Amino acid sequence: MTKGTGAASRLAQALAIVLGTAEIPLRLVAWDGSEAGPPDAPIVKFRSRRALRRILWSPGQLGLSRAYVSGDIEAPGDIFAAFTALSSAGKFAEPGPFKPLTPAELWTLLRTAVRLRAIGPNPAPPPEEARIHRHGRRHSKRRDAAAISHHYDVGNDFYALVLGPSMVYSCAVWTDGQTDAVTAGSGSGGGLPAGLDAAQERKLDLVCRKLGLKPGMRVLDVGCGWGSFALHAAKHYGVDVVGVTLSTEQALLARKRAADAGLTESIDIRVQDYRDVEDGPFDAISSIGMSEHVGREQTPHYVSRLRSLLRPGGRLLNHAISWNAGPTNPDPDSFIPRYVFPDGEMISLGEMVTALESGGLEILDVEALRPHYALTLRAWVRRLEDNWDEAVALTSLGRARIWRLYMAASALGFEAGLTGVNQILVQRAGGDEPPLRRTDWV
Structure with missing residues (x-):
């Protein structure tokens, strides 16, 4: 490590303790202007002693996250470079929950904080931190509604900046890795990643083909978001779609989009829990990026409920993020549960396949899309950074920081293979036989 003087040198020692590494992989800039760390490393700025105080009270991922969200820490350069450096260092490089510090x-760390005059009361968490995990039974309908509202009801205009005109908030399907080129006519951002909307439309059409949609079919879209799948399926495949979401803001925009497209007779958007849908059967069911909110314990009921809503021979497509490092329970004090997806749970591909088969559904196809989600997230981060001032104005500086942090970190998680995303196509027994080869839908 390149030695520094002033607060930065001691700050580097403190951060090394938290990370569990002898040398920090970052160039630290302290509140007094001093610097420490490798001169060519990504820069991280500690704007005040309060940042160290946050880490002292919560020494690990939570303290660092709170310091970044609150603005006590800045990552002014390439956030992917900063996270790549961190992910290879000490405890961040180890699989599983962040290991707590030893008494020594x-x-x-406490002595270092004393020398830096950073001792003081625990700063209040940023207002964007979710607190719903402390109230109600986990994955009850009321608590799930609150969790969904925390993440999705942050403003449709904000999501439009990040997602683009497609308004699809799940993994796209790419034909190449060219996400950085721009095309004209993208709105206030001055350019949208070439291929992002096309890649999302490609994914929506792939789901339609896998489900075998035909005119006149009745389709249930579980976790319908802003209605993008419903719009695509109704417009291009002539089906009737019931879309359910727990987000009021999503439903309002989805209904408007359906009306603007002249598809109100074909699309019914409801603010409704999937557990309350009673008007089956449906010819097909899509669940795109929704089952991560269900929870491990509720997954068998989720499968049973959707199966009961399928007609004999009907297909269900479950598109979900998976935890590739094996089954795990989420750490309630980590960044994602606290700030991004309260009560969200990723389960492994094997667990989901077992749940679907145990629920009486036949597996027709499994497709892994892990590299595609890394590309999608990088495109979203670029859109957010290109429209930063407007994003902050639409929500808050803290909320924009949260989205930048979680999307960049998630992209690296997919690139490293820690997480995956899979489309699992299943069919209820009865009805027509599925195609002999998967080439009918790829």
């Missing part, structure tokens, strides 16, 4: 490490 805590004592050393």
